[in-house]
Amino acid sequence: xxxxxxxxxxxxxxxxxxxxxxxxxxxVVLAAFILIxxxxxxxxxxxxxxxxxxxxxxxPPSPKHLLGTDDMGRDVxxxxxxxxxISLMIGGVATAISMGIGTLIGIVSGYFGxxxxxxLMRFTDFFLVxxxxxxxxxLAAILGxxxxxxxxxxxxxxxxxxxxxxxxxxxxxKERQYVERAISVGAGSGHIMARHxxxxxxxxxxxxxxxxxxxxxxSETTLSFLGLGDPTTASWxxxxxxxxESGSTSAGAYWYYLPPGICVVLVxxxxxxxxxxxxxxxxxKLRKR
Amino acid sequence: MPLLEVKNxxxxxxxxSGEYKAVDGAGFELDYxxxxxxxxxxxxxxxxxxxxxxxxxxxxxxxxGGEILMEGIDILKLSDDEIRAKRWKEVSIIFQxxxxxxxxxxxxxxxxxxxxxLHEKVRREEALxxxxxxxxxxxxxxxxxxxxxxxxxGGMKQRAMIAMALACNPKIVIGDEPTTALDVMVQAQILxxxxxxxxxxxxxxxxxxxxxxxxxxxxDKIAVMYGGKVVETGTVKDIFEHTAHPYTERLISCFPNISxxxxxxxxxxxxxxxxxxxxxxxxxxxxxxMAKEVCRYMEPDAEKISEKHLSACHFFREVMNGE
Numbered sequence: 035x036x037x038x039x040x041x042x043x044x045x046x047x048x049x050x051x052x053x054x055x056x057x058x059x060x061x062v063v064l065a066a067f068i069l070i071x072x073x074x075x076x077x078x079x080x081x082x083x084x085x086x087x088x089x090x091x092x093x094p095p096s097p098k099h100l101l102g103t104d105d106m107g108r109d110v111x112x113x114x115x116x117x118x119x120i121s122l123m124i125g126g127v128a129t130a131i132s133m134g135i136g137t138l139i140g141i142v143s144g145y146f147g148x149x150x151x152x153x154l155m156r157f158t159d160f161f162l163v164x165x166x167x168x169x170x171x172x173l174a175a176i177l178g179x180x181x182x183x184x185x186x187x188x189x190x191x192x193x194x195x196x197x198x199x200x201x202x203x204x205x206x207x208k209e210r211q212y213v214e215r216a217i218s219v220g221a222g223s224g225h226i227m228a229r230h231x232x233x234x235x236x237x238x239x240x241x242x243x244x245x246x247x248x249x250x251x252x253s254e255t256t257l258s259f260l261g262l263g264d265p266t267t268a269s270w271x272x273x274x275x276x277x278x279e280s281g282s283t284s285a286g287a288y289w290y291y292l293p294p295g296i297c298v299v300l301v302x303x304x305x306x307x308x309x310x311x312x313x314x315x316x317x318x319k320l321r322k323r
Numbered sequence: 324m325p326l327l328e329v330k331n332x333x334x335x336x337x338x339x340s341g342e343y344k345a346v347d348g349a350g351f352e353l354d355y356x357x358x359x360x361x362x363x364x365x366x367x368x369x370x371x372x373x374x375x376x377x378x379x380x381x382x383x384x385x386x387x388g389g390e391i392l393m394e395g396i397d398i399l400k401l402s403d404d405e406i407r408a409k410r411w412k413e414v415s416i417i418f419q420x421x422x423x424x425x426x427x428x429x430x431x432x433x434x435x436x437x438x439x440x441l442h443e444k445v446r447r448e449e450a451l452x453x454x455x456x457x458x459x460x461x462x463x464x465x466x467x468x469x470x471x472x473x474x475x476x477g478g479m480k481q482r483a484m485i486a487m488a489l490a491c492n493p494k495i496v497i498g499d500e501p502t503t504a505l506d507v508m509v510q511a512q513i514l515x516x517x518x519x520x521x522x523x524x525x526x527x528x529x530x531x532x533x534x535x536x537x538x539x540x541x542x543d544k545i546a547v548m549y550g551g552k553v554v555e556t557g558t559v560k561d562i563f564e565h566t567a568h569p570y571t572e573r574l575i576s577c578f579p580n581i582s583x584x585x586x587x588x589x590x591x592x593x594x595x596x597x598x599x600x601x602x603x604x605x606x607x608x609x610x611x612x613m614a615k616e617v618c619r620y621m622e623p624d625a626e627k628i629s630e631k632h633l634s635a636c637h638f639f640r641e642v643m644n645g646e
Binding site: 210211212214215216217218219220221225229230233234236 | 377379407408410411416418420423424425426427428429434437438441442487
């Protein structure tokens with residue numbers, strides 16, 4: 035019985051997404067990339083470890099190599115597809131970490147207020163004002179360049195904005211009468227935060243997640259491009275890094291550096307479109323009449 | 324032993340502009356299956372009184388004196404944890420404005436089950452089943468427990484709040500203006516329901532309202548509050564037919580009477596006392612048409628008129644004789 039209600043709501047939400055052109059574009063592009071990330075490698079005629087002969091180095095697009103080859107004679111399309119998997123994975127996991135930290139700090143800070151709020155918010159301010167790129171670079175350099183370190187670094191630097199937004203909403207929600215009622219019924223702080231406040235701030239968290247995911251993917255690309263990525267993985271950022279290092283820009287090998295760049299832009303754009311659209315769908319005040 | 328005995332209760336709020344004496348020496352009794360009505364103007368301390376009994380005062384408030392005996396146990400002496408365990412199983416509240424007391428993103432049944440799960444070691448399924456039983460008790464179809472608050476009408480939300488108050492079989496239920504935001508038809512239904520449930524479940528009911536006409540039908544006893552004190556208490560008959568306090572008299576006259584023809588209700592001139600600095604003597608004297616010199620300096624004691632009828636007025640005899 036509960037499930038059918040929930041299903042109805044989800045369908046209603048999906049319908050709203052379908053009617054919103056921004057959301058639809060974002061969702062379609064993103065879905066395409068996710069499908070490529072999951073199933074793409076199965077259909078690839080080349081492995082990312084297929085180093086060609088000397089004459090295969092930096093070949094322009096041809097029927098054999100649709101997007102040409104890189105400076106080591108590997109197929110660019112194969113790299114691009116396996117990069118999708120890694121870039122999306124890093125983006126996804128780092129976003130989950132960010133949202134977890136941000137939501138937790140935001141709710142706890144807003145709910146308890148006073149000294150707790152002050153301490154947590156000053157901590158948040160620190161992460162908010164410190165230039166994130168140098169911070170990430172320093173952290174990545176100290177921790178060493180592995181896939182999980184990159185995820186960790188992006189995750190713990192990207193939560194501050196979410197914490198702020200969630201805190202402000204919590205401040206409003208905790209004063210509602212149903213929270214007072216729950217307290218009088220005998221609910222403890224943990225119960226109230228988990229059962230009453232979290233569901234009420236969740237739409238905000240959800241809309242924020244999508245925007246944070248976009249930032250996470252850009253961050254990954256940036257770090258990798260600067261040479262702080264995991265050298266054993268072929269993310270889009272690493273591709274750009276190698277493309278730049280091998281001088282493909284001056285060599286005019288556009289097929290090497292353009293595809294990963296375009297992919298990053300498309301994924302980030304689709305996340306951003308979805309984020310704004312969700313905000314519009316879930317916040318009736320922004321809805322067009 | 325009465326179910327609930329409130330003696331000389333004093334509840335003060337510490338504010339930046341001083342001590343606000345919201346309740347300043349209120350007392351009443353309540354027995355099993357009995358309904359007591361607390362009436363008075365806004366700000367006379369009705370709600371604060373109720374919150375003191377449930378120990379739900381905001382942090383600025385504190386009970387500065389008096390006793391609240393529940394079956395002989397002074398609940399003011401219990402620790403916060405003991406109170407949290409007791410509350411809802413002993414005393415529960417039907418909140419003012421049910422519209423806002425339900426979480427909009429939780430199913431109503433879940434919110435009732437919440438109260439049960441927090442107090443008794445039962446699983447969610449069992450609690451939901453009991454929430455369904457409670458829905459039937461308050462005359463709503465049990466299948467509606469899966470609805471969200473916005474799918475309920477005002478009266479239904481109020482019924483849900485009553486169901487929630489009854490979730491743990493409390494001995495005392497406090498209704499803080501349970502019908503204020505409802506239209507008269509629904510108001511009557513809710514009051515009838517409360518009346519029925521109180522007899523069926525043999526629980527004590529405290530109804531807080533500023534509408535005297537409601538109390539006449541639903542309550543056994545009435546306590547009239549003014550300036551943080553109970554100025555007159557007695558059975559419904561005592562209060563309406565043998566009024567012994569000028570304030571009660573004026574309060575009653577504020578309600579138009581069908582049988583008395585076309586009379587514009589007078590109202591009571593002046594405003595309720597400033598409880599930062601209540602007037603000396605009888606706190607009603609600045610607005611009282613019968614006030615004499617003695618009222619200005621001497622606070623009247625509660626005089627016993629009959630077994631259950633008490634009045635705190637120097638001139639209660641004159642009031643009763645209609646002078």
